[in-house]
Amino acid sequence: MKKNVFVVELDRCIGCKGCQVACKLENNLGLGTVRNAVKTVGPTGAYPDIQMYFLPSMCQQCEKPSCAAVCPTGACYIDPEDGVVLIDEEQCIGCKSCAEACPYKVNTFNQELLVMDKCNLCISSRKQGDKPACVKNCSGSALHVGDINDADSEVSKLLMEAGEENIHTLRDFGNKPSVRYILKNDTWMDLLPQECHDTRRGMK
Amino acid sequence: MPTANEYTNMMKSREKIYLFLSRIFEKELTSDIILQLQNTQFPSDCGSEIDQGYSLINKYFMTANVDIEEELAVDYAKVFLAAGKSKGKAAFPYESVYTSTDKMVMQEAWEQVKNIYAAKGLGLKTELADIKEDHIAVELHYMEYLCKEFQAGSAGICLEEQREFLQNHLLNWVPSFCEDVQKYSDTDFYKGAAGLIAAILNQELQLLEELISDSSQDPDSYTVDLKTMDSIMTKLKQEYKIYAPKLMQKRGSEGQDIVRYGVIDSISEIVYDRKSDFSPKEVYYPVIQTMLHFTDETCTETKLKDDKPILIFVRSCDINAMGRLDNIFNVNGGHADIYYKRMRDKVKIVMLECKESFKNCFCVSMGANKTEDYSMAVHIGDQCEIQVKDSTLKSYFANQSRCDFKPEFVSSNEDKAVLPVIDDKETLKIAAGLEFWNKFNDKCIACGGCNTVCPTCSCFDTVDIIYDETSREGERRRVWSSCMLNSFTLTAGGNRARATNGASMRFKTLHKVYDYRERFKTAGNMCIGCGRCISQCPEEISFLETINEFHDELEKAKNTAGGQ
Numbered sequence: 051m052k053k054n055v056f057v058v059e060l061d062r063c064i065g066c067k068g069c070q071v072a073c074k075l076e077n078n079l080g081l082g083t084v085r086n087a088v089k090t091v092g093p094t095g096a097y098p099d100i101q102m103y104f105l106p107s108m109c110q111q112c113e114k115p116s117c118a119a120v121c122p123t124g125a126c127y128i129d130p131e132d133g134v135v136l137i138d139e140e141q142c143i144g145c146k147s148c149a150e151a152c153p154y155k156v157n158t159f160n161q162e163l164l165v166m167d168k169c170n171l172c173i174s175s176r177k178q179g180d181k182p183a184c185v186k187n188c189s190g191s192a193l194h195v196g197d198i199n200d201a202d203s204e205v206s207k208l209l210m211e212a213g214e215e216n217i218h219t220l221r222d223f224g225n226k227p228s229v230r231y232i233l234k235n236d237t238w239m240d241l242l243p244q245e246c247h248d249t250r251r252g253m254k
Numbered sequence: 255m256p257t258a259n260e261y262t263n264m265m266k267s268r269e270k271i272y273l274f275l276s277r278i279f280e281k282e283l284t285s286d287i288i289l290q291l292q293n294t295q296f297p298s299d300c301g302s303e304i305d306q307g308y309s310l311i312n313k314y315f316m317t318a319n320v321d322i323e324e325e326l327a328v329d330y331a332k333v334f335l336a337a338g339k340s341k342g343k344a345a346f347p348y349e350s351v352y353t354s355t356d357k358m359v360m361q362e363a364w365e366q367v368k369n370i371y372a373a374k375g376l377g378l379k380t381e382l383a384d385i386k387e388d389h390i391a392v393e394l395h396y397m398e399y400l401c402k403e404f405q406a407g408s409a410g411i412c413l414e415e416q417r418e419f420l421q422n423h424l425l426n427w428v429p430s431f432c433e434d435v436q437k438y439s440d441t442d443f444y445k446g447a448a449g450l451i452a453a454i455l456n457q458e459l460q461l462l463e464e465l466i467s468d469s470s471q472d473p474d475s476y477t478v479d480l481k482t483m484d485s486i487m488t489k490l491k492q493e494y495k496i497y498a499p500k501l502m503q504k505r506g507s508e509g510q511d512i513v514r515y516g517v518i519d520s521i522s523e524i525v526y527d528r529k530s531d532f533s534p535k536e537v538y539y540p541v542i543q544t545m546l547h548f549t550d551e552t553c554t555e556t557k558l559k560d561d562k563p564i565l566i567f568v569r570s571c572d573i574n575a576m577g578r579l580d581n582i583f584n585v586n587g588g589h590a591d592i593y594y595k596r597m598r599d600k601v602k603i604v605m606l607e608c609k610e611s612f613k614n615c616f617c618v619s620m621g622a623n624k625t626e627d628y629s630m631a632v633h634i635g636d637q638c639e640i641q642v643k644d645s646t647l648k649s650y651f652a653n654q655s656r657c658d659f660k661p662e663f664v665s666s667n668e669d670k671a672v673l674p675v676i677d678d679k680e681t682l683k684i685a686a687g688l689e690f691w692n693k694f695n696d697k698c699i700a701c702g703g704c705n706t707v708c709p710t711c712s713c714f715d716t717v718d719i720i721y722d723e724t725s726r727e728g729e730r731r732r733v734w735s736s737c738m739l740n741s742f743t744l745t746a747g748g749n750r751a752r753a754t755n756g757a758s759m760r761f762k763t764l765h766k767v768y769d770y771r772e773r774f775k776t777a778g779n780m781c782i783g784c785g786r787c788i789s790q791c792p793e794e795i796s797f798l799e800t801i802n803e804f805h806d807e808l809e810k811a812k813n814t815a816g817g818q
Contacts, residue, residue: 080723119507122703122736123541130504141541143734147701164717
């Protein structure tokens with residue numbers, strides 16, 4: 051079955067938040083609504099062996115999404131066509147049960163429409179054969195999107211090249227997160243997005 | 255029996271007659287109207303009394319040789335407004351005056367009609383100070399409204415409503431009012447108009463009685479093969495939007511197939527051998543409804559985008575549930591909820607015969623296994639067996655072979671509910687204070703899923719949406735809400751009236767098996783025993799077991815309290 055997800059080369063992410071900005075513009079997101087916050091992991095270790103990397107944290111497109119499981123109206127569901135977890139705005143009652151249920155706290159509340167909001171891999175762009183805004187605007191080319199169940203896809207090849215030991219997913223609570231992170235130069239830290247710092251440029 | 259088209263035409267012409275009569279009595283005639291009347295060829299074969307009225311009016315216009323507008327205005331003022339030298343010899347055009355003992359305006363009858371209008375979401379809007387709700391022009395105008403409503407919605411109820419209003423609020427006083435007009439009026443015009451209206455109202459009553467007895471005739475049954483049924487559906491689709499439980503592939507919480515209400519094209523799309531996961535309420539009480547649009551200066555109430563009537567395939571339990579929602583939205587508080595009503599009025603019910611119960615069903619215990627409230631009933635097998643009550647729907651089956659199908663109902667479920675007996679406030683206090691409720695504090699996760707699948711849950715939240723964070727334009731919506739959510743009783747300052755999930759459960763349970771019954775003094779409880787909430791609950795809490803355990807615990811507590 052088709053499963054469209056992000057594959058992120060963390061070694062190429064410079065924490066510029068270009069993806070975040072592109073997403074907000076593309077999807078016309080209001081104040082406080084963020085679908086893909088870039089987090090900072092670290093610095094960890096003791097001098098001189100210290101490391102730090104950035105973690106773009108968007109919806110993990112779980113195979114067994116806890117958000118869909120708790121949705122009382124059936125507004126949250128997996129698109130049978132491509133495995134992307136979607137929210138039907140027409141059915142969402144804004145009860146925030148899914149926000150509660152998401153182990154990564156990556157869905158967000160749309161303050162204007164008062165419904166839940168989450169990354170849908172820029173569904174309207176994809177329908178026109180285009181890539182999600184964040185992928186197009188990633189200055190380090192760290193973000194990739196594609197069908198990980200198709201061995202011939204660009205992302206599958208990328209994962210193949212990276213090698214099993216360098217491929218990571220966020221912690222699995224039985225919900226099977228699907229976004230793949232490739233990290234070669236640093237040691238993967240098993241942290242959830244909400245446990246990391248927000249990425250801030252300039253003064254702390 | 256009239257066909258659908260004939261019905262519509264009949265209602266249209268009745269609508270016009272009422273408008274005409276209403277205008278005559280509303281205020282003085284203007285020169286435009288007088289000119290129109292002068293050039294009108296009145297009918298002359300409507301029955302002697304009506305003809306007499308018309309000919310008097312006609313005679314007036316033929317013979318009058320003064321300033322007609324002025325003469326009529328003077329007569330109007332004298333007869334209806336008691337102006338000038340009438341000295342009490344006037345016909346006051348208010349129901350109250352004719353029905354109250356003191357012959358005063360704004361008495362009981364005025365209250366009654368005001369409530370009737372309010373239940374339809376109507377209010378009086380006029381610049382004329384003399385016009386009250388029970389003024390003859392307003393009452394006639396309301397009949398015109400009912401004729402209009404008939405064309406939009408379900409036939410049976412509207413006709414009954416028209417007859418009731420005609421009998422209780424027009425024919426109870428208009429005849430004596432008309433006698434007074436004929437006594438005190440100086441012009442043949444108003445004398446004729448009075449005779450005319452009295453005669454027309456009498457004829458109207460006869461007509462309505464005939465139509466009602468027609469529409470409540472014995473139902474007809476037919477056998478139709480599936481292919482023919484589909485072609486009938488195609489015809490029905492031109493007039494109606496057809497909703498039924500259908501399979502939504504992979505739309506379940508774990509990607510499984512679920513059954514939910516949606517628009518169908520073919521009879522084969524109906525999922526008949528399985529209970530729908532969600533109730534039909536989402537058709538006539540949608541998850542999200544926009545009530546009004548606003549900008550900085552303006553506020554516009556929404557209109558229905560689609561006024562096509564709806565045919566909906568539902569089982570008997572859900573038909574009973576519709577009755578519950580009707581009560582909650584349209585009866586409670588004495589005012590009809592216009593946003594609910596405008597959708598609900600479009601609905602015609604097709605009952606899906608339901609002889610065997612499914613998993614978790616306990617409709618028999620809740621008395622919701624049977625109903626007579628449907629326009630058409632259907633059994634779907636290798637062919638369709640159909641019983642049609644509604645006269646307009648009958649015309650679609652004119653050439654089909656007859657049979658003697660009569661829908662049967664479930665008579666026993668595997669699961670049974672034992673309902674708690676709460677007779678007085680003391681017992682209610684004991685029920686509310688049971689330790690039993692606390693067990694749900696940890697068990698229930700407050701997801702609200704039980705409420706959203708329930709066919710009788712009616713709670714909603716109103717929210718204001720702005721289209722853009724910097725815009726001043728937006729809309730007010732109402733969105734389903736659930737009493738099981740933690741935020742449901744949250745008020746400003748962070749107080750939560752029902753602070754635990756157990757308290758929410760207590761509220762919901764009492765609401766479903768006690769409060770509603772007590773409030774409306776009906777035999778039926780709010781819960782109709784469809785068992786959807788049981789299948790939906792992610793924590794496997796059974797509402798049926800909850801009711802039964804509640805009953806047992808309450809009995810125990812009652813005994814202890816009685817023994818002390």
